[in-house]
Amino acid sequence: MGKNFIGLDTAKTEKLADSLNDLLSNYQIFYMNVRGFHWNIKGSDFFELHVKFEELYDDLLLKVDEIAERVLTLGHRPSHSYSSYIERSEVKECKDVSDGKQAMQNIVESFATLIGKQRDLLALAGDAEDEGTVALMSDYISQQEKTVWMYRSYLGH
Template sequence: MGKNFIGLDTEKTQNLADALNNLLSNYQIFYMNVRGYHWNIKGDNFFELHAKFEELYDDLLLKIDEIAERVLTLGHRPAHAYSTYMEKSEVPERKDVSDGKEAVGDIVESMGKLIAKQRQLLNLAGDAEDEGTASLMSDYITEQEKTVWMYRSYLGE
């Protein structure tokens, strides 16, 4: 059982990198969906949702970079082709969404998928004694659970 340059088991970091690349793929598709919602939103809540979607995609872009850098920190290469993202993502690509409630519903659904993947990564990281990945996933989960609650409240759920 070999160790990598930061003292983690190489086989376990490969599994972590694979899971992080899968998460990265989901984030990239989600990011583009939210950009589209921002650009195409129409209706009564335009100003509010336009601003919220921009806030969300700015946050997603930061997380995308952090996930890719975590893959590199583990000694692996982050996925960087949209064909790979499309192939691996469970978050579906959304096109031409201009209705606010539909966009918010898609956001809630997509965040649920991300949170589930992050929980799986939290377990993998714990098993690998990878505090860095565990901390990152824990922070994301805590923040996104609150975001999901707020978006669900907007939907009246």
């Protein structure tokens, strides 16, 4: 078993990097969906949701960068083409949505996908003794669980 430059098993970090690239793909599509919601929202909730969507896509953009940098830290290359994002992402493109409830429903569903992937990554990272990825995934999950609760409350669930 070889170790990489930060002392982690190279075979395990390769699997982690692949899973992080999968997560990155989902984040990138989700990010673009939320940008579209921000640009196209209409209706009585416009002012509230326009600002909420901007807060969300700003946060998603930070996480995109953190995930890509984690892949690099593990000694691998982050995915960086939209064709690969579209191919890998379980979060699907969402076009021309102007209805607030439809946008919020998509956001809740997208978070469910991300949280599931992050829980899987948490287990992989724990097995690889990769505390950096464990900390990142733990932070994301705890933040997003609260966000999902609030967005579901908005939807009346």
